[in-house]
Amino acid sequence: MLLQPSKKALVPFVSVENMMHLVHHVGIETMLAELTDAIEDDFRRWESFDKTPRVASHSPEGVIELMPTSDHETYGFKYVNGHPKNMSQGLQTVTAFGLLAEVSTGYPVLLSEMTLLTALRTAATSAMAARHLAPKNSRVMAMIGSGAQSEFQALAMKVVVGIEEVRFYDIDFRATEKAVRNLADSGLRVVACRSAEEAIEGAQIVTTCTADKQFATILTDNMIGRGIHINAIGGDCPGKTELHRDILLRSDTFVEYPPQTRIEGEIQQMDPDYPVTELWRVITGLSEGRRDTNQITLFDSVGFAIEDFSALRYVRNRLKGTDLFLELDLLADPDDPRDLFGMLLRAKG
Amino acid sequence: MLLQPSKKALVPFVSVENMMHLVHHVGIETMLAELTDAIEDDFRRWESFDKTPRVASHSPEGVIELMPTSDHETYGFKYVNGHPKNMSQGLQTVTAFGLLAEVSTGYPVLLSEMTLLTALRTAATSAMAARHLAPKNSRVMAMIGSGAQSEFQALAMKVVVGIEEVRFYDIDFRATEKAVRNLADSGLRVVACRSAEEAIEGAQIVTTCTADKQFATILTDNMIGRGIHINAIGGDCPGKTELHRDILLRSDTFVEYPPQTRIEGEIQQMDPDYPVTELWRVITGLSEGRRDTNQITLFDSVGFAIEDFSALRYVRNRLKGTDLFLELDLLADPDDPRDLFGMLLRAKG
Structure with a gap:
């Protein structure tokens, strides 16, 4: 039947x-x-x-x-x-x-x-945040971590923000080679770097997306100059961060949903009253995004429903x-x- | 490709x-x-x-x-x-x-x-509770509410507890006719009743499973005699109950997971310190189930993960x-x- x-x-x-x-x-x-x-x-x-x-x-x-x-x-x-x-x-x-x-x-x-679809929407969310927070006329992005998410990030930043050059670094150079290969026909200038320091040379946007579940220090304070927009993706669960806390002390930090980010994001390293701005408030004009060219903006992204x-x-x-x-x-x-x-x-x- | x-x-x-x-x-x-x-x-x-x-x-x-x-x-x-x-x-x-x-x-x-599968596991959970709480040699069950769950309940109580007769009542008599028809070959004696009072005549187990989202009174205090086991399924979300609170005052109440049941179950009508026993404790022998033949036992079932x-x-x-x-x-x-x-x-x- x-x-x-x-x-x-x-x-x-x-x-x-x-x-x-x-x-x-x-x-x-x-x-x-x-x-x-x-x-x-x-x-x-x-x-x-x-x-x-x-x-x-x-x-x-x-x-x-x-x-x-x-x-x-x-x-x-x-x-x-x-x-x-x-x-x-x-x-x-x-x-x-x-x-x-x-x-x-x-x-x-x-x-x-x-x-x-998560890879696509994560890249799109990063690009949306960068559209509102990154320096005007950003053309170079450092991509720290050349894993599954990295090429999506590069392409979204190209399409939405106008990034022309992406500088990849990964502790495993084969991952970087993979990303460079995959983006050969993307219209981006793609540079394989041997260190995080090399990757961030000349970059207006620094994206971190590494996977180790630990308190890591992918970026130290001296690596981040004035005016940079940091797009921090990898610190996304309790016990997992990528940035040295000194960077956060110098940054204006933007988040998706504070009750979640305070548990999962880079700001889990900070005091519960560490000031953050909700990204939706910037997008709707209720809060200020980037104020000036010297400001370090940080999108502490953990992904939201x-x-x-x-x-x-x-x-x-x-x-x-x-x-x-x-x-x-x-x-x-x-x-x-x-x-x-x-x-x-x-x-x- | x-x-x-x-x-x-x-x-x-x-x-x-x-x-x-x-x-x-x-x-x-x-x-x-x-x-x-x-x-x-x-x-x-x-x-x-x-x-x-x-x-x-x-x-x-x-x-x-x-x-x-x-x-x-x-x-x-x-x-x-x-x-x-x-x-x-x-x-x-x-x-x-x-x-x-x-x-x-x-x-x-x-x-x-x-x-x-939810219909099957809900019936199986009710039968499991009844196996530990219902009077020994229970043979007759009243089934208040002849909806999608009712035949599964009847059959599980037959197989697991040894119920021989199920007495159905529903405000819509066509639902009861449907249940009677579906169980024609089940080996159960199936009785279509015109009132809840008629349904509970001679029953050792009374199962309530109605769907209205409201504080309803499917069973009033005078309907429940000594020694009955009540299997209350329909009160399973905030604002939805089936029993008059006076019944709960006379019953020993067993639940799946108290933090959930206190919000969703029949006991949402009661004070936060209304005493309940977790069913798993009865099953493992850590707590007493039915003590005597006069006791009213109530399984306040809301369904648990x-x-x-x-x-x-x-x-x-x-x-x-x-x-x-x-x-x-x-x-x-x-x-x-x-x-x-x-x-x-x-x-x-």
């Missing part, structure tokens, strides 16, 4: 393969630019979202997190892990998937891979008119909603 | 259709009995789990919840909604899906529908050797884990 679930019971699912096809269908650079705008649109209406720090399950090997949010019309959450040792087993440090649902019925309306929500909504819209999804029979939906048992009985066929 | 994701990137997915096939493959009654034992096994090792109240997103129409837990080897969570008005649109009040992941890598290992975890692990084990799942390309998994961008580039083909 063929069982035909009703339309409402079928949830569009975007696999990794289809996400890659969607990216190429739209164009990587176009998608990064559009994602940046989609996230910025949602940051502009920041106050209309339900916000909560993510729900983290920590273990010695890493962390598994659920990141929910809602704008009262659509609900979204992401499942994401962070396991620094995965790489040595040939696995991703970060994998993710996400879901959107209708608030009015609770029915899911999209399930999507988010390993790729609203960015995933924006990315999933963007994907949902972009899927329209394509066949880049499967329909999953995820929800039981008997003709009479009270007759779940009858549906089960009849399936015996 | 055909993209072949690696084995680790493929996540077994159990659709609604495959879950129904799995239930019939195992047998509904066998599955309810085995689920009861699987949940009881995990209640016996209650202290080894990470526990947290579920993360709820409330709206005027209902609630969307994430329910995570972990035993430090396996992580699990369930997405579940509760929307009482859905039924009037032909939708399920409760739909759900769930996931298991490896704690050591954060990689998902099972994605499953859980609308059906560990029950879903047990059910998902049970399904994962039961899937072995079957083809009742699809493999979803949910996780991006490039050959070199740092080369996510390269994987994306190569997909352009």
Whole structure:
């Protein structure tokens, strides 16, 4: 007996393969630019979202997190892990998937891979912050850490901010070679550097994105001159930071959602009253961003649920008119909603 | 270009259709009995789990919840909604899906529908509680509310507790007729009742499972005689209860996880120090369950993450050797884990 679930019971699912096809269908650079705008649109209406720090399950090997949010019309959450040792087993440090649902019925309306989408939205969020905080006419970025996120960062900064040169450094030079190879046709000048010091030469933007789960010092105070914008991505869970605290004492620090960043970000090193500015307030004009050319601005980025929500909504819209999804029979939906048992009985066929 | 994701990137997915096939493959009654034992096994090792109240997103129409837990080897969570008005649109009040992941890598290992599985595990949990709390030789159950959960309850109580007669009542008599029809071949004596009073005549167990989101009084104090076991399922979110508080004053109340039940259960009506016993303590012998034949026992059930975890692990084990799942390309998994961008580039083909 063929069982035909009703339309409402079928949830569009975007696999990794289809996400890659969607990216190429739209164009990587176009998608990064559009994602940046989609996230910025949602940051502009920041106050209309339900916000909560993510729900983290920590273990010695890493962390598994659920990141929910809602704008009262659509609900979204992401499942994401962070396991620094995965790489040595040939696995991703970060994998993710996400879901959107209708608030009015609770029915899911999209399930999507988010390993790729997280890389894209993280780069888009960095670019959005840099658009508001980096020095005008920034042309050179240092990229400290040449891992899975690095090329996305480089490309988003090119498209959104106008970066022309990206200087890569990684403790593993092969990772840098990989990034240089991958960006050969990107239109960026890509420079492989042998030290972090070499990488930051002439850079207006310094992005840090390394994966070790520890208090590390990727950047020391003497490395950071006046006027720099620091885009700090890797310090994103308790016990994991990348910057020396002296840098934070000289910087004006911008964050996504303070209750989460104070636990997870670079500022976990600082006192609870260390001053921060919420990025959405800069974007909406409620707070000042960069004031002058000498100021060091720091975007202490840990990733927030609203960015995933924006990315999933963007994907949902972009899927329209394509066949880049499967329909999953995820929800039981008997003709009479009270007759779940009858549906089960009849399936015996 | 055909993209072949690696084995680790493929996540077994159990659709609604495959879950129904799995239930019939195992047998509904066998599955309810085995689920009861699987949940009881995990209640016996209650202290080894990470526990947290579920993360709820409330709206005027209902609630969307994430329910995570972990035993430090396996992580699990369930997405579940509760929307009482859905039924009037032909939708399920409760739909759900769930996931298991490896704690050591954060990689998902099972994605499953859980609308059906939640109905099964809720019935199994009720039966487990009744096995420890209901009067010896209970043979008659009153089932107040003949909705989607009711037949599962009846069957689990038959298999696990030895119930022979179930007396159904619902404000909508058609729901009761549906339940009676569905259980015609179940081996139970099934009685359609016109009032709650009629339903509880001669019953040793009274199960309440109604869906209105309000403070309701399905059972009043004078309806509950000595020695009864009440299995209260429907009071499971803030603002939603089924029992008059006078009943609670006469009952010994057993709960899953007090921090959650005090917010969501029948005991939200009571003072914060209203005494409750955790069910796992009864099961492990640390606390007393039913003391005597006059005692009213109340299982104030709201559903807890560990029950879903047990059910998902049970399904994962039961899937072995079957083809009742699809493999979803949910996780991006490039050959070199740092080369996510390269994987994306190569997909352009």
